[in-house]
Amino acid sequence: MKKVLMPLGIVLFLALLPYIGVQYAGLSYLFGVIIPYTAFTVLVFGFLLRLVDWLRRPVPFRIPTTCGQEKSLDWIKQNRFESPSRSWEVIVRMLFEVLFFRSLFRNTKAELHKDANLAYGSHKWLWLGGLVFHWSFLVIVLRHSRFFFVMVPGFADVLTHVDGFFDIILPAFYTTDALILAAITFLVFRRLNDAKMRLISLQTDYFPLFLIAAIVVVGVLMRYVVRVNIMPVKDQMLRLVNFSFDAPGEIGALFYVHFFLVSVLAFYFPFSKLMHAGAVFLSPTRNQCNNSREKRHVNPWNADIKFRTYAEYEDDYREKMKKANLPVEKE
């Protein structure tokens, strides 16, 4: 269980750092200005560098995984979005993949029963959990844009309104807060509960889940329980987005915990599996047309390989070929 406790311990340790640092050592400048700037610089440049690093590597072959009928004879119906042959069809395939996790939707669960019997069942839980997690995350990030603009952008207002639909407590309760915590709980428990998942999971799989969970929990605490005064927070965020190095005002230590963990996430992102956010767009088995017989795909480093020519072959077998009445080039 070291693989689970280690990352959990790391996250708890990281959460304590800013609390102690701000509360007892007066390090609000470090945690409110220096670390966030560093972390977000690393995120932006790290992410771009990783993308460039992938993009500069060639795609020598056209290797889409075809999950439907290819384009062939006119009267055979092509499955355009599972076996695309045109660019726009690829774009649709990618949109389905990125926005709705098309491939995860296919998921099945195999079970081995008595007397060598295999059974497959539809298994959409991972798809659902993943979708809820990612979409909630996106809505929450977009909701937070209200902190970065003097005038709250329209979309943030709409999102906030819709997200706070279940207006049962004060302040309005955000559905996505509950959804993302539920999704993370599910994503952690499936790694522990399923024998296969437990075996394949690494510390680097638990760490980001715990980290994001901690960020959400602290955020929720700040909003609903240990209320943090919003105005100085927004002031500080506005300063940061304007690249100001002024010291932050009086803000509760809990905010620094939230903010520091977000900074850790940003810092960690480009070095980790979280880069799947960029990789998903570049996968050569998904983002290429299945038309390599129709249109030649060029390999920039096409290796120069010497093969055994017909002439060499005939030289070796001429007599045998003549005896078998096979035509030969040279007598």
Add this chain to the structure above:
Amino acid sequence: MSKYLPKLSELKKEFDEKPSVLKGDYSPREWWNLPVEFRDGNWCFPAKPEVLDDLGFANPRKWAATDEDWQLPSGWQKTISDGLHSRLRKYRSLKLFLDACVRCGACADKCHFFLGTGDPKNMPVVRAELLRSVYRNDFPLVEKILKGFSGSRKLTEEVVKEWHMYFHQCTECRRCSVFCPFGIDTAEITIMVRELLNLIGVNNNWILGPVSNCNRTGNHLGIEPHTFVQNINSLAEDIEDLTGVTVEPTFNRKGAEVLFITPSGDVFGDPGVYTMMGYLLLFHHIGLDYTISTYASEGGNFGLFTSNDMMKKLNAKMYHEAKRLGVKWILGGECGHMWRVVHQYMNTMNGPADFLEQPVSPITGTRFSNAAATKMVHIAEFTADLIHHNKLKLDPKRNDHLRTTFHDSCNVARGMGMFEEPRYVLRNVCNSFHEMPENTIREKTFCCGSGSGLNAEEYMDIRMRGGFPRAHAVRYVKERHKVDSLVTICAIDRASLPPLMRYWNPGVSVYGLHELVGNALVMQGEKKRTTDLRENDMAGFEDGGDDEE
């Protein structure tokens, strides 16, 4: 019973009793602490020294996987490390697939080898981690500070043994990549690791033997030109005996319209030869102006299972020969991995084929625009088009003695997307056709368990396990619909499915699609046919019966 294979009852007992993560039993150890054990039936004989000499490959020696010391060449770690880095530079796929995985587990129970062995290292995610863990070791600093954090490890001889075992328990079938949310294709990883292993002389004779043969004689089986011709001519004689029709294939003939290339298994192996007879009957039936080459006498390409350079080298013969003979286009026979190479690699590697013309069916006038650049047409497309235009005289009743199901071959399914054409042909040449369950066909099809050069006798244990999910799906239609004939469009299937069926589903025979076409074709001038191409009695055509045609 082969000494490389447990009795079916023993294997079933193992399935029932041995704990496995597949059945939900927690593994007591992390995967990197699980031992690698070679025993009879789970390793392929290594390539013979003379084969390696012939190919100019590294480290020829006599050795066995069960040896303690594998006699790796000095500096092998550097060879692997340099080889990996140069491939990371050349293939975005490799780099991306090593970086992108989040270990979500969607692929875990999709691999036929995992379903048949329960071995956790056969989960595609772990198979890739076998390489990833070494690749990640490039950041040793993180690992030092947080020991075990990223799951990285050093490249040791144990790791090489593990790679050899598990990258030969992957048939490059791509089923996992269908389910992966990032499209990570374990086949790409396996291809690369096999390339790396070949650099240090860790290899498989069942792959490199055919590669060497193919390079020298033009085909995997090492058939020399005169024997190749003799063999096809003897099939022509069999056709004459059975049907009274004389088919006259030509060889290495310049000026033919079409060059026909099919796997050499169709020329030499049972039941592939019956598929070959089907082709010959079909071409005669429509009067196709075609020729067969003894030089480019192999459709398959075991280079795909060796290295991309070798794939290119062997594949180059197709265009080279088509150019020499001056044909207009190439027609390809039924084969799985051959078509992965032709469809996704050939034109990139050895094209452009500007000396050929865009394929046009001389019978129907159909332009194969989907093959406009590669100029090579699949026989199932070609025949489907003929049937659609009503150009074939078919009597599907002649296959009434067969109750069929169709096995999608991995490579034409997931590396090409050909699903409807063979089914259309099959429905038109036989009356009884039942699909296997939907999770086991089309893009979700299961491998025969012996693809990618694992068809060796000494590998029977692993092959029968790897083929178990396919066999189980056949059992389903056998029990429900009395299916007794498994039809496929792959030469490796035709070689590997018969033993799989004998083991798991006795009574089910394996057929090539065009064998059934050959049965159903009503040839001009034929004598009364009472048996199929295998000389099995057809139903309702018995001697003395007055069945009208």
